[in-house]
Amino acid sequence: MITMNILNTLRLLTVLLIAVLTTLSINGCSKAPVAVVPGHSAEGSPRPYRVGQEWYQPLASVREFKERGVASWYGKDFHGKKTSSGEIYNMYDMTAAHKILPLGTYVRVKNLENNRVMDVRINDRGPFVRGRILDLSYTAAKNLEIVGPGTAKVEIVALGTRNASKMRGSEDIAYTPVDYFSGTFSVQVGAFQDRNNAERLRKDLASIHKDTYISAFSNGDNTFYRVRVGRFSSVDQVMNAERLLVENGYSGAFSVAD
Numbered sequence: 001m002i003t004m005n006i007l008n009t010l011r012l013l014t015v016l017l018i019a020v021l022t023t024l025s026i027n028g029c030s031k032a033p034v035a036v037v038p039g040h041s042a043e044g045s046p047r048p049y050r051v052g053q054e055w056y057q058p059l060a061s062v063r064e065f066k067e068r069g070v071a072s073w074y075g076k077d078f079h080g081k082k083t084s085s086g087e088i089y090n091m092y093d094m095t096a097a098h099k100i101l102p103l104g105t106y107v108r109v110k111n112l113e114n115n116r117v118m119d120v121r122i123n124d125r126g127p128f129v130r131g132r133i134l135d136l137s138y139t140a141a142k143n144l145e146i147v148g149p150g151t152a153k154v155e156i157v158a159l160g161t162r163n164a165s166k167m168r169g170s171e172d173i174a175y176t177p178v179d180y181f182s183g184t185f186s187v188q189v190g191a192f193q194d195r196n197n198a199e200r201l202r203k204d205l206a207s208i209h210k211d212t213y214i215s216a217f218s219n220g221d222n223t224f225y226r227v228r229v230g231r232f233s234s235v236d237q238v239m240n241a242e243r244l245l246v247e248n249g250y251s252g253a254f255s256v257a258d
Helices: 002-027 138-143 195-205 235-247
Strands: 049-051 054-056 066-074 095-097 106-111 117-124 132-137 152-167 170-176 182-192 212-218 223-234 254-257
Touching: 066 138, 106 132, 117 132, 117 138, 132 138, 132 152, 182 195, 182 235, 195 212, 195 223, 223 235, 235 254
Parallel strands: 066 132, 095 117
Antiparallel strands: 049 054, 066 152, 095 132, 106 117, 106 152, 152 170, 182 223, 182 254, 212 223
């Protein structure tokens, strides 16, 4: 048993070393954050893969999701408007936006610059700024001391869905892990307020992928027409589709969980 544990540890260290060396060879001295997102080989072991110009190293467990990068926050301009989950955004709630984690997922956010930790619930999509991994509500950002500087390097760990029960007069909080390998995913290539622009992009994409469609979204003030490709049942499938789109010149493509 000890020998097997040592071998497994050596295998994981080898995969991590390959991912780091590959990242260095591509980015050189770039300070772009390296994220960790779900993905696995046919044998079930984690393997690194590239999205655009960034390499990602999956965790060994299908029930965990860890990611490092830059977090930002959003406040008054969005307060009272509808989020991607359908909820009304409240800048004073402990919530956040993430591009691909299932809506309703709780994540533990650690500010790597001051070690402050906070649990928040994902109820929105974003941030759609390259290099950022999380958009925090005003209150969450304030508690993590991110409001002043505007951004900070963070680590997020997905906890799952939240279960609260009363035990001996106090609230006991527990989380049910979620399998982030499965679900419904698509690749978003563009978003427009002018539907004609969205239609033109959809027609261009049709030559690459037959399942190309427009998804309308209203934030309360404006309607956006999001051009998306595919309806995939696994992260591996959507990442392969995203890679194909990037290789064909659609560098702004990114995967989303529906």
